[in-house]
Amino acid sequence: xxxxxxxxxxxxxxQIELSVREAAAGIPRDGTPRDEGxxxxxxxxxxxxxxxxxxxxxxxxxxxxxxxxxxGQMWQKTYRLPLGDHLTPEAAxxxxxxxxxxxxxxxxxxxxxxxxxxxxxVALLDLAVGGGVKLSTGVFVLYADEESxxxxxxxxxxxxxxxxxxxxxxxxxxxxxxxxxxRANDPLYEVGMLAGGHRKEDVFWAQTLTxxxxxxxxxxxxxxxxxxxxxxxxxxxxxxNVWHNxxxxxxxxxxxxxxxxxxxxxSG
Amino acid sequence: MDGPKVTMDVRHVGDAAAVxxxxxxxxxxxxxxxMSAYEQxxxxxxxxxxLNFAGLEYMNSGGIGMLVTLLVRANRHRQQLAAYGLTxxxxxxxxxxxxxxxxxxxxxxxxxxxxxxxxR
Numbered sequence: 001x002x003x004x005x006x007x008x009x010x011x012x013x014x015q016i017e018l019s020v021r022e023a024a025a026g027i028p029r030d031g032t033p034r035d036e037g038x039x040x041x042x043x044x045x046x047x048x049x050x051x052x053x054x055x056x057x058x059x060x061x062x063x064x065x066x067x068x069x070x071x072g073q074m075w076q077k078t079y080r081l082p083l084g085d086h087l088t089p090e091a092a093x094x095x096x097x098x099x100x101x102x103x104x105x106x107x108x109x110x111x112x113x114x115x116x117x118x119x120x121x122v123a124l125l126d127l128a129v130g131g132g133v134k135l136s137t138g139v140f141v142l143y144a145d146e147e148s149x150x151x152x153x154x155x156x157x158x159x160x161x162x163x164x165x166x167x168x169x170x171x172x173x174x175x176x177x178x179x180x181x182x183r184a185n186d187p188l189y190e191v192g193m194l195a196g197g198h199r200k201e202d203v204f205w206a207q208t209l210t211x212x213x214x215x216x217x218x219x220x221x222x223x224x225x226x227x228x229x230x231x232x233x234x235x236x237x238x239x240x241n242v243w244h245n246x247x248x249x250x251x252x253x254x255x256x257x258x259x260x261x262x263x264x265x266x267s268g
Numbered sequence: 269m270d271g272p273k274v275t276m277d278v279r280h281v282g283d284a285a286a287v288x289x290x291x292x293x294x295x296x297x298x299x300x301x302x303m304s305a306y307e308q309x310x311x312x313x314x315x316x317x318x319l320n321f322a323g324l325e326y327m328n329s330g331g332i333g334m335l336v337t338l339l340v341r342a343n344r345h346r347q348q349l350a351a352y353g354l355t356x357x358x359x360x361x362x363x364x365x366x367x368x369x370x371x372x373x374x375x376x377x378x379x380x381x382x383x384x385x386x387x388r
Contacts, residue, residue, distance in 0.1 A: 043364065
């Protein structure tokens with residue numbers, strides 16, 4: 001359990017006060033859950049709106065995948081950055097939501113809704129994987145509130161799971177955090193993760209948090225990383241996920257791009 | 269220090285099943301409470317754990333993540349996880365996150381336990 005200092009007590013007191021107000025107003029008892037509107041509505045398959053600057057493939061029609069549906073070992077990775085006491089958690093998350101793509105490392109594109117991060121949004125991604133290939137995939141905004149938001153991955157993404165971005169009061173002020181709970185989606189990705197993919201992911205999120213810290217006035221803050229293997233077993237019954245592998249499909253789409261462009265030109 | 273705003277009481281039903289009555293908020297902060305309940309429930313070699321969410325008042329994505337880690341533990345000990353008492357709202361969240369594919373959802377405790385009996 002994390003240490004809870006003074007500010008934690010203040011926040012809890014506010015929550016208790018809120019609970020009392022809600023109870024007095026009958027909110028929790030009238031069937032309306034307190035988290036109403038923070039979760040995305042249920043979807044079976046993802047719908048995609050075309051966005052500029054990304055290829056936008058390998059997302060439409062895909063199902064969401066959590067750690068239950070993934071193949072590889074299950075990992076929980078936590079990347080944490082202390083911002084100091086000049087910013088509230090709510091202000092940090094509001095900025096992170098509003099400028100989310102700007103903090104990504106160079107060469108990677110996140111094309112989300114212009115309105116920012118809202119439950120139910122689908123963002124399209126082009127990720128630099130080396131060799132001139134862009135891995136085209138996406139993410140779904142599963143949950144969002146004032147102090148956190150969570151992205152969930154579709155079939156074909158490198159991993160099956162979710163990433164929660166949050167901010168909270170620590171001992172010395174506000175800390176921001178990205179926490180990944182994931183399994184590699186299929187055997188090919190599992191090999192890739194073990195052969196340097198985990199390291200690449202660590203660098204990716206450390207660079208992202210560093211960029212966020214720089215933007216929020218904490219340019220020298222160090223990123224703390226904690227990695228836990230939650231489940232060493234692989235789920236072989238999900239090995240067939242490889243059919244949706246967006247890496248393989250992105251390579252094929254890159255090779256076929258000139259032919260596809262020619263066909264489009266001829267047809268219209 | 270304020271603790272998590274949740275209680276989890278364990279009831280043993282026969283020697284094969286245990287019910288965990290969850291009341292309050294399910295977030296990442298309540299992991300120690302859930303794991304303690306799990307130890308109590310599984311300590312008597314229960315092969316089926318039934319989570320009663322009838323008292324659930326709030327759940328965020330951290331809470332769903334915590335249920336996934338509970339699931340891993342249960343699978344490791346060859347225990348089945350089931351749930352009941354979910355409102356339509358929370359049932360949809362289980363379906364959205366596809367947690368319902370690993371934690372079977374029932375309408376009531378009798379159904380969840382009847383299934384446990386037939387699984388023995």
